[in-house]
Amino acid sequence: MIPEVRKYVAFIEDTLIEGTKPAETPLRMAAVAAVLKNPWAGHFVEDLTPEIHAFAPILGKEMVARLMPLVNGGENVEAFGKTAIVGVNREIEHGSALIHTLRFGNFLRDAAQSSEFIPFTNKRGGPGNSITFPLRHTTKGGVRSHFMTMEFNIPDAPAPDEVLIAIGVATSGRPHHRIGDRFKDMEDMQHDQTVRPE
Numbered sequence: 001m002i003p004e005v006r007k008y009v010a011f012i013e014d015t016l017i018e019g020t021k022p023a024e025t026p027l028r029m030a031a032v033a034a035v036l037k038n039p040w041a042g043h044f045v046e047d048l049t050p051e052i053h054a055f056a057p058i059l060g061k062e063m064v065a066r067l068m069p070l071v072n073g074g075e076n077v078e079a080f081g082k083t084a085i086v087g088v089n090r091e092i093e094h095g096s097a098l099i100h101t102l103r104f105g106n107f108l109r110d111a112a113q114s115s116e117f118i119p120f121t122n123k124r125g126g127p128g129n130s131i132t133f134p135l136r137h138t139t140k141g142g143v144r145s146h147f148m149t150m151e152f153n154i155p156d157a158p159a160p161d162e163v164l165i166a167i168g169v170a171t172s173g174r175p176h177h178r179i180g181d182r183f184k185d186m187e188d189m190q191h192d193q194t195v196r197p198e
Contacts, residue, residue, distance in 0.1 A: 001054040004037040006162065008063070011152040012070055015175060023175035030070035031150055031168035032063045033131065033157075038090050041161040048097045056098055060107035063167055067111075071171050074111035079146040079170040082108070083121045083133035089160040095122045098165050108167050114138035128155045135170050142182040145173030 015027040036059075039051040068074050082105065084095025098104060105118050119134040130153055137146035150168040158164040186192055 001051065003034075003039070003055040003058055005059075006035045006037070007154075007157070008066060009033045009035070009154050009157075010066060010070060011150075011168075013152075018175035021176060025172055025175075027173075027175055028071055028171045029135075029148070029150055029168065030067060030170075031131075031152065031166050032067040032070075033154060033164055033166035034059055034063055035154065035157040035162055035164050038087060038094055038161050038163045040094050041090060048093070052097050052101055053103065056101045056103040057107075059098065059165065060104040063165075064107040064111050067108075067167060067169065071169055074113060076171050077112040077138060077169045078172055079135040079137055079148060080108055080112055080114070080168065081119045081133045081135040081150060082167045083131060083165070085123055085125045085129055085131065085158055085164040087158040087160040087162045088124055088126050090124075090163070092122050092124055095163050095165065098163060108169075112138045112169065116141055125158065127157055127159065128153050129158070131164065131166055133166070133168065135168065137173075143173070144179055144181045145177035146170065148174060 011031040013029045016023055071077060082099050084099045086092055086095040116138055119136050121133045130151060132151045135148045135150055137143040148170060
């Protein structure tokens with residue numbers, strides 16, 4: 001059992017100037033998306049496990065192999081994220097099934113030398129829908145400099161019975177970042193909030 005992938009799409013954005021000021025180091029954001037036939041299309045499926053186990057490792061391995069050369073290797077990755085968009089005829093659960101498993105995500109974590117949670121979005125949409133998902137630092141989750149958003153689109157995807165999944169990375173934080181992080185906030189406020197969200 002293998003995924004029926006219609007296309008892979010690569011996206012690269014290099015930011016050289018931010019707010020009229022040249023970036024000291026250009027920021028590269030890169031992503032790879034896979035557009036595939038929804039393996040659960042046509043009827044309600046209670047147990048999604050067989051396809052998750054079969055498809056997620058294949059997709060994770062192939063997508064990471066295509067993504068890492070865009071940033072000259074995993075050692076240059078400082079932030080990451082992922083997303084799934086399910087075509088309008090199907091369940092959001094189908095997209096979640098493919099990206100929310102270690103069988104998929106660990107390929108990206110291993111390439112980035114990370115054990116952190118990968119931020120995500122999952123939604124339903126049609127062709128040309130905005131592929132938008134958050135990025136965060138690969139090893140320091142509270143570092144606000146790397147809170148960014150990846151965004152691009154594929155004009156003909158996803159079709160109603162397709163799933164679009166994507167992973168993305170960045171080689172640095174925002175150019176000219178200067179708002180500190182939550183750890184500095186806690187120090188200034190003399191308040192330990194390490195177990196609470198941003």
